[in-house]
Amino acid sequence: MEQPAVVVLFGGRSSEHSISSATAGGVLRAINRDRYRVIPVGITRDGVFVLEDDAPGKFALDATKLPEVVDNGTRIMWPEGGSDRTLRVRRADGRVEELGSVDVVLPILHGLHGEDGTVQGFFDTLAIPYAGGGVLDSALCMDKHFMKIVLQASGVRVSPWVTVTRARWAADPEGVRADASSLGEPVFVKPARAGSSVGVSKVHDPSELDAALEAAFAEDDKVLIESAIIGREIEVAVLEGRGDGATRASLPGEIVLTTREFYDFEGKYLGGDGAEVVCPADLADDDVRAIQELGIQAFEAVGGRGLARVDFFLAEDGLYVNELNTMPGFTPISMFPKCWLASGMTYPELISELVDTALERAA
Template identity: 50%
Template sequence: MTSDEQHVQAGEPDRPEGGETSRNGHRGRRPRVAIVFGGRSSEHAVSCATAAGVMRAIDRDKYDVVPIGVSRDGQWVLAADDPARFELTAGRTPEVLPDEAHVVLPLSTRQTALTVLEAGQPPTELGNVDVVLPLLHGPFGEDGTLQGFLELSDIRYVGSGVFASAAGMDKHYMKVVFAGHGLPIGPYAVITDRAWRADRAAALDACAGLGFPLFVKPARAGSSMGISKVEEPGDLEAAIEVAREHDPKVVVEAAITGREIECAVLEGHGLEAPRTSQVGEVAVHDNHAFYDYEAKYLAEADVDLTCPADVPAHVSDEVRRLAAAAFEALGCEGLARVDCFYTDDGRVLVNEINTMPGFTPHSMYPRMWAASGLTYTELIDELVSLALERRTGLR
């Protein structure tokens, strides 16, 4: 879609009394969805791949689409509406490149128009946006920062709000919230930047007390970036330094012996409880120590993603119960994927929640909903519809 076409299609969204946007009423036009992707985090390429899948699958007869890319240095640009340009493959890493012209969102509750600014040129309005589909992964996007920006602009968006996004991104506080709500979690330790710099030996001793093997993770990163499996005490310090390249705060978890079982969650309409999908299982082949970045995105043949997972009915029910409970504990909205462990001794533990999970057509979240009767295109439509129903501001 060209800038001129987008300008012609611009118009004020129908906002009934009380600030609500009618789910189907937009003064005779289709709702406009801004797909925002890329970003400043190390998951930039993953975000581009997610956007490629969504751009290809979203119902163009139902929605007008405005792709907005965020470059690695944080510049917002009007991106090409070309899914092939942003697909992630073993031989190609997609990227949003900076541009002389950049996109500006309003910082007013009185308008929802996007504007393109370019040095020496008059501002160009792209028109109003009814909902933003934020597909950024990791810090500076998935962690509540973008959500806060959209709240300031009074623009509806898909997914969780500021707090749930921030807590869901931070594996430390995520676990604090889960434990506070009585959800079962595994043993862990946290190494803050100050603790590591002040007394490295004490931090190492606290982690070693968990036993080996250990998983060392950046507290606020995703897509398995910076994660190491540590088998021996002598390798722990180096693994922490690797994690600190992504985040100065590190979470160290005791390894759990068992199977990784996942569940997709969708917000309910109105007063409905959260909806849960069939559960799925991730099984990584022996040439990977765990479900790392390469296994997730570049070597699909090395991973078996099974849905429904072959587990007893009571285990599936417990995973789904805990997934919904985790969703509500953080106050999530829209969507989330909850990862659990089914241990060898029969327990189910909550590992983590992802408030903006991988969302390519091959990712576990849409695959679990497909196995539950909701296609990829229908899932995107459901998420946009939920965002259009939700009021802005405190809720």
């Protein structure tokens, strides 16, 4: 049987460009080359689609120099639609080459213009199968404001919050400060549509609020202020069911903080001290079952497809869902693959699971 052609798509225009590139480096190293024909396609920070060298080491996660997609002069020419799935590349000298028919795209994209439903809608229009979330769940989970509304309406507890637009902050700063004060102390301030803890601050008292809002508004014109839930930070990995099978949840993991205030960008990706990813988490059996069940409930509440990582706070009064991530970090040090490894699935098997689920859905 001919190998299915898998386009591994990464980079992108968001502030998480380098994390997407590092994630793709891990996927390119681990994907089963005996089963799939791999075509690496990068998106530069300016939104240019280029054909990348199939050299996984090029995109290794290095805290001293994060990887990125640079413009190498090539241009990817996507299929024209209809029944055509032929991928082409225009080389820097103008030559056009056919790369063969695309069977599935694996979009390893984080943040805006990739994890928010835009790329998913593009491939839906071209009738090209792709792995991971669809338009609706991607868009919902990218926007933390609407994600919380949907989860709350489905009976899933979330931390109390207020949403602030840049326009309101400019017109009514005292009203915003009053709303923030009603949430208690401390609070978290975060962009509504960003990930990897970019632009997130922990605010201990009112004197820190203005700077935190400015940092968040640098990423987005809509910002959330959330009550800080005191409890353990627990995460569970979720996969869509295959065929008629049910949605599956992994063993939960835990973010253990020692000297770090919260699990910020440095702690996640730059090897900063004070935060450790532990999987499986040390939990009672009843807690494990409750976390898995609530993770599946949250995934299904947003119309989840493909995969998600569901983040919780386990507080004295029970579980709160913090957020869902429809394309979680996939680097070897990331929680999503670690949770499935702890549950008995290898890294290459996990990648195959995503690709095969997309191929089955298309069939």
